[in-house]
Amino acid sequence: MESDHVARNRTVWDAQAPQYVADAEKNWASNEPSWGIFGVPEAELGMLPAGLHGRRALELGCGTAYVSAWMARRGAIVTGIDLSERQLSTARRLQAEHQLSFELLQGNCEELPFASESYDFAISEYGAAIWCKPERWLREALRVLKPGGSLHFLGCSPWVHVCSPPSGALPLVETLEQPYFDQYRNDWGAEGVEFNLPISGWFRLFHELGWQVLDYLEPRPAAPSPERRHFATYAWGYRYPAEQVWKLQKPLPR
Numbered sequence: 001m002e003s004d005h006v007a008r009n010r011t012v013w014d015a016q017a018p019q020y021v022a023d024a025e026k027n028w029a030s031n032e033p034s035w036g037i038f039g040v041p042e043a044e045l046g047m048l049p050a051g052l053h054g055r056r057a058l059e060l061g062c063g064t065a066y067v068s069a070w071m072a073r074r075g076a077i078v079t080g081i082d083l084s085e086r087q088l089s090t091a092r093r094l095q096a097e098h099q100l101s102f103e104l105l106q107g108n109c110e111e112l113p114f115a116s117e118s119y120d121f122a123i124s125e126y127g128a129a130i131w132c133k134p135e136r137w138l139r140e141a142l143r144v145l146k147p148g149g150s151l152h153f154l155g156c157s158p159w160v161h162v163c164s165p166p167s168g169a170l171p172l173v174e175t176l177e178q179p180y181f182d183q184y185r186n187d188w189g190a191e192g193v194e195f196n197l198p199i200s201g202w203f204r205l206f207h208e209l210g211w212q213v214l215d216y217l218e219p220r221p222a223a224p225s226p227e228r229r230h231f232a233t234y235a236w237g238y239r240y241p242a243e244q245v246w247k248l249q250k251p252l253p254r
């Protein structure tokens, strides 16, 4: 049976899809990837590995699939999977407008409908990375990657939970409002259910599942300003880590 958070998040994302159309159109029109809420350039984060040409790449929680489009334009054989049919319908329209074809599937990243060891690379930007139970989607991502394949994902830093005001009224504040250590399921009410862990918890989980950690990055905007992007201002993100990037590898057999 489908988990409660999956059903809720589908409803939330079907309802929010129209608000993501403008960003989708902008990102599909660009071939210069930039990442996260502050648009940190690819040159700083290296989210897309070199040598994608001819490789099988999977986007987990692709939404409007602009990351998939960036990978397809680099010659990858791409699959995007997402829970929300309405997000995917934006993606399909933009595929037609940009004459770019790749596989798009409706599904849940906690139970991937793919054969084991079938992808070379997987990525998630605010998709499975935050909306799925970490132990579930990371086990599935590990299963579907070939040995030596890598996974890059970007989502909220665990500091986001700590600096969320108890009223839920964003943006983030500069005081410690929530416990750091016990975070796991963050229920944003009408905004859906997210998951995060303390950094030590992520490390422990990667180790238990069998991932090798290659890198950990904390994306930072170029300059502070009072302008708000989603849950944080540029000023907040310049002083504290609003986001995290993990780069993992499925080990080769010894």
Ligand SMILES: C[S@@+](CC[C@H](N)C(=O)[O-])C[C@H]1O[C@@H](n2cnc3c(N)ncnc32)[C@H](O)[C@@H]1O
Residues within 6 Å of the ligand: 006, 009, 010, 013, 020, 060, 061, 062, 063, 064, 065, 067, 081, 082, 083, 084, 087, 107, 108, 109, 110, 125, 126, 127, 128, 131, 132
């Ligand atoms: C913020 S969008 C991510 C796409 C894009 N990178 C972006 O930042 O706009 C989040 C997406 O995650 C999807 N999602 C949430 N839970 C999911 C799940 N269990 N399996 C697959 N996709 C999921 C939502 O439907 C939504 O389209």
